[in-house]
Amino acid sequence: MSQRIVVDPVTRIEGHLRIEAEMAGNTIREAYASGTMVRGIELILKGRDPRDAWAFTQRICGVCTLVHAMASIRAVEDALDYPIPPNAQLIRNLMIAAQYVHDHVMHFYHLHALDWVDVVSALSADPEKTAQLARSVGGSAKVSPAYFTDVAKRLKTFVSGGQLGIFQNGYWGHPAYRLPPEANLMAVAHYLEALVWQRDVVQIHTIFGGKNPHPNFVVGGVPCAIGVESHGQSGTAVDMNALAQVRSIIATMREFVENIYLPDTLAIAGFYKDWAGHGEGVGNFLSYGEFPGIDGKDLSGYAIPAGVILGRDLSQIHGVNLRDEKEIQEFIARSWYDYSNGKNQGRHPFQGETTFNYTGPQPPYEQLTVEQAYSWLKAPRWHGKVMEVGPLARVLMLYANHHPRAMDLVQMVLQRLDLPVTALFSTLGRTAARTLETLLIVELMSDWLDQLLANLNKGDFRTFNEAKWQPSQWPTECRGVGVMEAPRGGLAHWLVIREGRIANYQAVVPSTWNASPRDHQGQPGPYEAALKGLTVENVQQPIEILRTLHSFDPCIACAVHVMDPNLGEVLEVRVR
Numbered sequence: 001m002s003q004r005i006v007v008d009p010v011t012r013i014e015g016h017l018r019i020e021a022e023m024a025g026n027t028i029r030e031a032y033a034s035g036t037m038v039r040g041i042e043l044i045l046k047g048r049d050p051r052d053a054w055a056f057t058q059r060i061c062g063v064c065t066l067v068h069a070m071a072s073i074r075a076v077e078d079a080l081d082y083p084i085p086p087n088a089q090l091i092r093n094l095m096i097a098a099q100y101v102h103d104h105v106m107h108f109y110h111l112h113a114l115d116w117v118d119v120v121s122a123l124s125a126d127p128e129k130t131a132q133l134a135r136s137v138g139g140s141a142k143v144s145p146a147y148f149t150d151v152a153k154r155l156k157t158f159v160s161g162g163q164l165g166i167f168q169n170g171y172w173g174h175p176a177y178r179l180p181p182e183a184n185l186m187a188v189a190h191y192l193e194a195l196v197w198q199r200d201v202v203q204i205h206t207i208f209g210g211k212n213p214h215p216n217f218v219v220g221g222v223p224c225a226i227g228v229e230s231h232g233q234s235g236t237a238v239d240m241n242a243l244a245q246v247r248s249i250i251a252t253m254r255e256f257v258e259n260i261y262l263p264d265t266l267a268i269a270g271f272y273k274d275w276a277g278h279g280e281g282v283g284n285f286l287s288y289g290e291f292p293g294i295d296g297k298d299l300s301g302y303a304i305p306a307g308v309i310l311g312r313d314l315s316q317i318h319g320v321n322l323r324d325e326k327e328i329q330e331f332i333a334r335s336w337y338d339y340s341n342g343k344n345q346g347r348h349p350f351q352g353e354t355t356f357n358y359t360g361p362q363p364p365y366e367q368l369t370v371e372q373a374y375s376w377l378k379a380p381r382w383h384g385k386v387m388e389v390g391p392l393a394r395v396l397m398l399y400a401n402h403h404p405r406a407m408d409l410v411q412m413v414l415q416r417l418d419l420p421v422t423a424l425f426s427t428l429g430r431t432a433a434r435t436l437e438t439l440l441i442v443e444l445m446s447d448w449l450d451q452l453l454a455n456l457n458k459g460d461f462r463t464f465n466e467a468k469w470q471p472s473q474w475p476t477e478c479r480g481v482g483v484m485e486a487p488r489g490g491l492a493h494w495l496v497i498r499e500g501r502i503a504n505y506q507a508v509v510p511s512t513w514n515a516s517p518r519d520h521q522g523q524p525g526p527y528e529a530a531l532k533g534l535t536v537e538n539v540q541q542p543i544e545i546l547r548t549l550h551s552f553d554p555c556i557a558c559a560v561h562v563m564d565p566n567l568g569e570v571l572e573v574r575v576r
Contacts, residue, residue, distance in 0.1 A: 035375050080474055088465075108435065197256050287389070306397075386529070
């Protein structure tokens with residue numbers, strides 16, 4: 001067996017991911033990404049009422065608490081050619097946008113920043129110098145020496161007690177960390193601030209969806225009625241007071257993104273500019289498009305356009321057709337699944353199959369059998385090509401479409417860091433793109449709220465369309481695809497409805513694209529390609545691997561679900 005670095009499980013992500021890096025000295029020669037749980041959600045959905053599918057699919061993930069519900073609902077509406085009212089589309093846009101902003105901020109501070117920020121180093125920071133740094137890079141109101149002195153005391157309590165608590169098990173003191181102590185202390189302070197900030201942000205989901213996580217939805221619109229009069233705590237409709245609260249929350253979100261998140265990204269990136277040359281990956285990018293106009297149909301009206309970029313060529317955008325059965329296919333040559341047409345043939349999701357065939361080593365094991373199957377993830381391909389999805393793909397799509405605001409933001413970052421456009425195709429570029437996308441989206445939220453209020457002022461209070469709610473109004477057989485851009489990338493649910501019930505259901509999620517294993521042609525997935533060529537300074541503390549993986553924001557729970565090594569029943573779910 002060749003010498004390999006094994007990272008299992010990869011932490012600070014959702015779900016279970018194993019990475020094996022085959023080494024040539026201190027350089028990664030080849031990398032292998034394995035999702036270590038089996039998918040089963042498609043089988044659970046067979047035979048169910050398609051109007052209920054969203055409630056099941058939403059439980060695929062506990063991080064993106066609405067994206068699978070939205071993709072599922074859109075799939076049913078697409079199959080039934082079921083239009084929704086303009087108000088419902090605007091409310092959905094607001095809820096999706098809130099998910100983006102919340103998810104991206106939480107990822108940066110609580111999952112990814114600790115790859116660049118040495119928490120223990122912050123203990124030696126000078127609070128006065130930290131305050132000066134904070135004033136110089138951002139517009140945060142909390143920039144006094146006393147504030148940072150208090151943060152340092154709280155951190156010292158963790159360390160002196162022998163427990164780092166939420167900062168436990170980091171590679172603190174690793175020579176790859178470069179921030180001065182003051183920058184580390186500032187980042188730790190904003191880490192803690194983000195924990196409090198998120199409590200306000202999720203209220204948008206509770207206002208429109210009743211709860212968070214897993215807000216309520218409905219095929220044909222949204223479940224919340226809208227009323228002009230205030231109903232107080234006992235009312236069931238969203239009233240003007242609630243919409244005023246939404247506007248206040250949007251302002252809070254935007255303030256944090258503009259004054260803390262963006263400045264912190266730029267400040268930290270300035271110390272790691274060489275990472276603009278690491279972790280590129282496959283150079284192909286896919287976006288499905290998101291935030292449709294109020295008619296819900298016009299692709300040109302999407303705030304984030306759909307398209308494909310090949311070979312880093314931003315001068316040409318290729319179209320996407322998710323119904324074309326030759327365009328997107330899933331392969332299983334290195335996956336623990338079987339297809340009725342063989343391991344080396346792809347299948348479009350409309351004809352997708354979920355048949356388990358685990359032939360790998362039984363845990364615990366030293367290495368994966370990478371020459372055979374080694375992952376519970378399938379390998380989706382666009383016209384046979386490996387594609388990266390996510391914030392970088394979307395920002396590149398906006399940039400390639402000459403979106404004015406996106407172009408200004410990208411150029412601002414590149415000029416501040418003195419980097420070329422090619423720096424976008426990297427670990428650092430992926431992280432910066434997520435920040436810029438967050439700002440772009442939070443800026444749009446006020447416009448959508450204004451449109452909603454304008455409709456209400458005209459007397460349009462519709463949030464649900466009953467036209468095709470009853471199965472008696474449906475065709476005997478139909479099929480649809482529900483498309484959306486989740487925070488981590490392109491997400492689509494394909495379903496076939498027959499006699500009012502789900503006959504087939506397949507979800508191809510962002511981490512299926514990015515974390516896919518090799519396919520029948522031996523092409524590595526985006527994680528695997530991005531890790532190849534990285535130099536690992538300390539094989540016992542491979543922080544370089546974590547930096548590149550976390551720049552994708554892995555969510556393996558979306559791509560795989562549950563495994564019992566003894567092949568027994570794990571859980572029985574009864575619906576009454």
